[in-house]
Amino acid sequence: MSESTARQSYHHGDLRHALLEAGIELAREGGPDAVVLREATRRVGVSPNAAYRHFADRDALLSAVSDASLALLATRIDALFDAIPAGSAELVARAQLRAVGTGYVAFALDEPGLFRTAFVAENLDRSSEASKSGRSGRSPLVLLTAALDEFVASGIMPPARRPQAEFLAWSSVHGFALLLIDGPLRALPREQADAVTQRVIDMVEAGFTAP
């Protein structure tokens, strides 16, 4: 977009933002390894070292891109979450669990590069820390936690199963996303992938609520 039109002035105006956008585009195309500092500056039309006015080093750029990817994932989940119709606390909680899982996998399928970038090693941590700190109040983990709390409150999940349940649910959905984008289910047509996603969530839900 704005990258393609040669800029007029010596100063860019918002180079940090432009580099971040370019980095996101690179991640979208090729995952975290494709976030190459020189290529980002090339796309923005600026000399390579200009990046160092805005990012300490290549890792700082990658981190920013990773954070942005995580935010896009969160947005996707939020949208499904907000579309849940009113109902009994139990039904809403079940729908919330489903929304988180469905949005998570859908994002992975639609944006595999960003998905992999969001979960670059050192950032996986941060995604859970950030949510604990409350900085991003609507992070997926927070939404998931709320849903599971309601599972217990409404009596469909035994309290003994509650500890760490977020991570059990997360594991299933995360692993499934990876089998779909990189793994043996890579060739599965989209509609079948969506159908099996629902079965992953069924399994998780049954695992939590089974007598």
Add this chain to the structure above:
Amino acid sequence: MSESTARQSYHHGDLRHALLEAGIELAREGGPDAVVLREATRRVGVSPNAAYRHFADRDALLSAVSDASLALLATRIDALFDAIPAGSAELVARAQLRAVGTGYVAFALDEPGLFRTAFVAENLDRSSEASKSGRSGRSPLVLLTAALDEFVASGIMPPARRPQAEFLAWSSVHGFALLLIDGPLRALPREQADAVTQRVIDMVEAGFTAP
């Protein structure tokens, strides 16, 4: 081991094997990206281009290392599988599911570098293809499949849930392994990790067998 003693003759004797071992060691230390052709030759004490007598290129070496990693994972699971005591078909099948999951996660924790190397993108496929082709009759996927077939046969799992069930179970355990080695559960002490692993398997089992 034998790499450390300078070799006597001009010919190495078993350079292919030595390079593979060096590659496995590199993968063990740093995952797939650490499998660097020049470093492997350095460790074996041979000139870099010597590797090309035995591997077409760097990717061929990485593939071989990945295959070897997968084989080590399979061996680990096999050991648990073979230790299952005799019993009713149902109990044995439940124990088999548990053995596959437990061995899988244990390997990931003990050998995170090899684990990540085993599931390098293009090889995740191969792990399921290889098992279908029957070349490796005791691959984890084959063992898992057998266990799940017995779930249905012994009546504890509705046949309607059987299709794709391998991948649902695999997803959960694979995702959990990644949360443990790279992710938010990285800091979990080993014994807690082992305990939560059992709960992951509980969840999967309940999801399959819930009424």
Add this chain to the structure above:
DNA sequence: TGTACATCAGTGAACGCGCGTTCACTGATGTAC
């Protein structure tokens, strides 16, 4: 309103690095007679 000057945000050129890979070669091995 105009000017001097500090600060900011870029440029251009170059660096060292380690990698994968190729070239022409040579020492060692095995086989035919």
Add this chain to the structure above:
DNA sequence: TGTACATCAGTGAACGCGCGTTCACTGATGTAC
């Protein structure tokens, strides 16, 4: 058993590549008076 020679499995040197990063610089901007 010995020798000639093809083949095999190494060596040594070099390549180009693209990267991240640093250096000394210069053009643009904003602020004080």
